[in-house]
Amino acid sequence: xxxxxxxxLFIALVNATxxxxxxxxxxxxxxxPDVATMVRSYEGTAAIPIMANDIDGxxxxxxxxxxxxxxxxxxxKDSPDCTRLIPILNDLIKTEDNFNVLSFSTSMKEDxxxxxxxxxxxxxxxxxxxxxxxxxYGGDLGYPKIFFVDKKGIIKWVFPANELNNGIDxxxxxxxxxxxxxxxx
Numbered sequence: 001x002x003x004x005x006x007x008x009l010f011i012a013l014v015n016a017t018x019x020x021x022x023x024x025x026x027x028x029x030x031x032x033p034d035v036a037t038m039v040r041s042y043e044g045t046a047a048i049p050i051m052a053n054d055i056d057g058x059x060x061x062x063x064x065x066x067x068x069x070x071x072x073x074x075x076x077k078d079s080p081d082c083t084r085l086i087p088i089l090n091d092l093i094k095t096e097d098n099f100n101v102l103s104f105s106t107s108m109k110e111d112x113x114x115x116x117x118x119x120x121x122x123x124x125x126x127x128x129x130x131x132x133x134x135x136x137y138g139g140d141l142g143y144p145k146i147f148f149v150d151k152k153g154i155i156k157w158v159f160p161a162n163e164l165n166n167g168i169d170x171x172x173x174x175x176x177x178x179x180x181x182x183x184x185x
């Protein structure tokens with residue numbers, strides 16, 4: 001008799017627990033804005049002032065790039081789409097005046113130093129930047145993502161992963177930037 005009572009009590013507790021848990025299982029609608037809305041929310045605003053040390057130990061501050069067109073490049077070293085953009089960005093730095101790239105990688109410093117041995121990187125790389133990339137610079141935009149910042153420190157264009165991964169031509173984008181006269185004149 002005691003076993004039956006214990007079994008019934010156990011079943012009642014399990015059912016109560018399950019019912020209690022199911023009571024809170026409500027599917028909420030997605031509260032995050034869509035990518036297009038996120039992109040528009042950045043464009044026309046000042047670049048978020050970030051200061052951090054790059055993989056060479058040099059302090060990097062976005063404000064130090066005022067007077068230059070700047071690309072903020074957020075990437076992961078294990079992503080083929082991110083890796084594909086590095087030589088393109090290297091070329092842009094060499095061929096364009098008043099133009100620079102500041103990149104933020106999710107990888108650790110040691111991994112990035114080894115990566116740079118096999119894959120030349122001609123711009124500063126800030127390691128361990130997942131929090132920056134996921135927080136103030138829109139985690140839902142994916143990797144890679146690029147923010148074009150004009151000479152006054154204003155974000156002009158944002159290219160999320162879905163655009164960059166579809167073969168968008170960065171060199172053509174730069175031509176558009178020049179046509180739009182980022183100098184603010």
